[in-house]
Amino acid sequence: MTTAVSAPAERRAPGSDATDSGAPHGYADELSAVLIDGATLQAKIAELAAAVAADHHLDTPPLLVCVLKGAVMFVTDFARALPIPAELEFMAVTSYGSATSSSGVVRILKDLDRDITGRRVIIVEDIIDSGLTLSWLLKNLATRGPAAIDVVALLRKPEAVKVDIEVDYVGFDIPNEFVVGYGLDYDERYRDLPFVGLLGEHMYR
């Protein structure tokens, strides 16, 4: 089943509303806008979790494969919102040569700690941009003999729609702009923001 995908609501100036400041972040001067505030993220995650649970009536819990580092915030909130038991695994891959552009080559930085033969796997991704990482990951995990692989992604950009990959559950379709926060970084910063935002032009090096 595919859940309804939302476009983000109108963007706001950072710090202009209590819902994006769930934690003091001190980055306000560095951001140009809040794209998706914390409350909207959490509401969507609850919706995604309910949709996934409705499709997974299993004796064996599904295995959530979190794609580090970006998906770490998402997987922890998603797993806690999921009304069925699930197990967690972590994999780290990278395709980003510079801070904002893909090198086109995907590398495993940390592999899964266990065999996934016969398991129902759910890949948990923070963002699908070029689609390169996910398409590589789907092929890689498929060679390991899982019973099924589903994908849940919080954010998706327009380029990804053109790539021939099936994404079962998507949170938000967002514009083709570089976003930070809620796990997503620029040069390892901003992952700790409780919302998804845009960086001010003056911050790019």
Ligand SMILES: O=P(O)(O)OC[C@H]1O[C@H](OP(=O)(O)OP(=O)(O)O)[C@H](O)[C@@H]1O
């Ligand atoms: O669709 P794509 O263009 O392939 O981009 C998506 C990937 O890029 C980001 O990871 P990144 O390689 O930046 O590593 P990180 O999660 O550790 O920041 C993100 O977490 C996705 O995994």
Ligand SMILES: Nc1nc2[nH]cnc2c(=O)[nH]1
């Ligand atoms: N931080 C961040 N990482 C990405 N990886 C692929 N697209 C993006 C993006 O828009 N922001």
